[in-house]
Amino acid sequence: MTKRNAHLESYIRSSRSHFEDLLSQMVETPSISSDPDRVKDINRMATLGMQSLKSFGAQARLVKTGGYPAVSGGWQVGKQYPTLTIYNHLDVQPAQEPEWRQEPFQFCKEGNRYRGRGTTDDKGPALTALFAARYAVEQGVPLNIRFLWELEEEIGSPNFQDALDQKTLVPRPDSVLISDTIWVSRQRPAVPTGLRGLLAAQLTLRTGTTDVHSGLTGGGARNPLAELCEAVHACVDAQTGRVKIPGFYDHVVPPSPRDMKEFLSSGFEVARFKKAYGLRSIRTEDRANLVKRIWAAPTFEVHGLVGGYSGPGVKTAVPPCGRLKISMRLVPNQQPQKIFSQLQAFIKKHNPDIHVECDEQLEPFQGITSGPYAEALRKAVHVGFSITPSFVREGGSIGAVKLMERAWKVPILFMGLSLPEHGYHAPNEFFDWAQASGGIRAFVEYFSQIAHMRDG
Template sequence: MPDALEDLNAYVDASRPEFERRLAELVAIPGVSADPAHAADIARTAEHAAALLRDAGLAARVVPTAGSPVVVGEYLAGPDRPTVTIYNHLDVQPADPAQWRTEPFRLTVDGERYAGRGSTDDKGPALTALQAAQYAVARALPVNIRFVWELEEEIGSPNFEAFVRAEGSRLRTDVVLVSDSIWIAADRPAIDYGLRGLVTFEVTIETGTNDTHSGLTGGAARNPLTELAGIISECVDPVSGRILVPGFADTVAPVTDEELDDFVASGFDVATFMAAHGLTSLRSADTREVLRRVMAEPTFEVHGLTGGYTGPGVKTVVPPRATAKLSARLVPHQDPQAVFALVRDFITARHPDARVELEAALAPYLGPRTGPYAEAASAAVEYAFGRRPAFVREGGSIGAVLTMDQHLRAPVILLGLSLPSHGYHAPNEHYDWTQAAGGIRMFVHYFHHLAARPARA
């Protein structure tokens, strides 16, 4: 065992009280980025996060943006040494106390379980990496370590790209580690190398100015709800989920058998998946097919229909307008703007008075699953958790990953620590010491690997 790792296990065990104290302090600040009423809490989160970085031996600064600030922490071993940047976010989702068994903004420690809003998404993983950096700083490991902690991730990172652009060369790095993803199974580590993109849009049909009596106008009057249902069924088969818009998937690269084998090796179980999400049936019960659909294929989803009467009983009116709230999840090589234009043109060619409006667009991401930085990540995970990780793709989207990939021009590796049971965005969200302890070992091993690389010329 290399000298730098000799006392790591003892350090991890001894650091638990400090980790719990830091996590309790952060959880106690309700930094809900979606609610302007919590703007002061966002500012408090930033200042406290900077104090935590300094307490761990790093320099820290709070960088203002047009919205919420970004917190940057740095340990500089030397300009000729490799640099690792670790990204997390510290803003959180809202929490309704009535839905929680404990107070959401007070950390509740129950054995190894840490319950509280933000405990797993993403304050716990952020502090896990910080505990590892503290170890590296105290031992003067010859690697530059930078933290970038965002406070607007939960609202789509609207100012993060401007921050990265403004920082320019100050953010130069050799690799970026992102700890904001979820393993597929608790007993099998996973590294995400791909993220689906997203296009959200609304389709509106307006055929009048007010509700009309269906007994007086029905049959002659156009019904916008009925027409919207028809539009949706022209775009996607409701039974199979197959997307019917011509050209929609032309640029999609089929997932390989090798990739699918790794998806399956992640420990995914169909029954567990259904139970975790409260699903009573699926479009397929085949493991490989479910994984293909969730990780590597695009989707066309309906999220809501507005229009007409929705109160008790039936009100026999023909509504004057209706709107469908829709999205498409995209996979690598699909361009979100091009996909939206394709869908918009497909709909309006058949329904000229349909109004199709783009809400948001986010490109998919495909990172490395081979090469020195991915292999170093795999080795670090295996060292910390005792099993080789599966390389998988995430079904969701992280806007900051795309920004860093585009502007920092360094490999972005997703080293998540959260488990399916931790309850991302859900009531009773929690983290646990087993994942934190393993995560500290994982990050230290990665730092140690980079420190062993030769100095730059």
């Protein structure tokens, strides 16, 4: 081990208790952006984020928006040096599932594991980057390192553009690094180079004013729940997942042979995928077909059917109204607004009484897979975890990414630290020290790699 590496390892070991203390404070602040009753907690989280940056010697400010604030800050070590902005989010998903084995907003340490909502998505990775940045600055790495922490990512970043518009508080960097993605497995790091977009919508059908007795009206009264199910069946083949809306696939570009080679070199295993997500059966057991489906193909999913009686037993009444909640994950070249127009037109033709309302739109993103930034990232992950990563794509969406790309027009790369078993968005979420400590090494190496990027 070199003297430089030994010094970093000593720093990592000595920082662990501080990392755990900060993560505990953040986890025990229930920053659920989708819950209007959590406004005070969101604002407390923003303040805690700002104070954490300041306690590390960075400058930091709250950036007010039309919704929840963002946190912006970092170290300006020299105008002649390049600037990197690291993006994370500090808001979290709700945690109401009965499967939780502990209080979700009570930090729990179990050996090398840290349990609680937000540990892996995305407070643990955010702190990992922060500890690495402080080390790099203290070691004199010639790089301006900034942080941009959002508090509305879990609701689609509706006011993130407000933060980007405040150019004094959120200046344009030379590149962006995001740590909010998931590996394929612990055995093989995965670097996403693209994100699917999102179109979420609600289909509503009202056919009456009140519940009516099915014995008196059944056969004559329209059933909105049945008609909504029929409509969604017309949209998608439930067995294959194939979307039947005309024009839906017109602009889809399939992954290239090079993409597929990277996907398959990622160490993805069908059995591990099923186990990690608790899936008893899936649409295909073919490995190549499956990775293509979850990373590079669009989808149509049904998330909920609201209406009628949901208590014990059966209430034999025909409900007056129903609402179906759906979403579509979109791939590069698919535009959410155009897909929404296709959905509206198709539903109107199928059942003109169904009202289609757009709930959320996020554009897909395609990043870089070659060049100096990509190679720097590949080397950094190898240094952090002793394994060369594969370049894959992320099946999920991050609303802020396209906004940053459009506003700044700089390279945007990803270095996620989460694992499938960490329970992203699921009950009993956790993060672990192995990913945090390896992440600190990887971030420090990446900072060193790109510090001289302007020099060639």
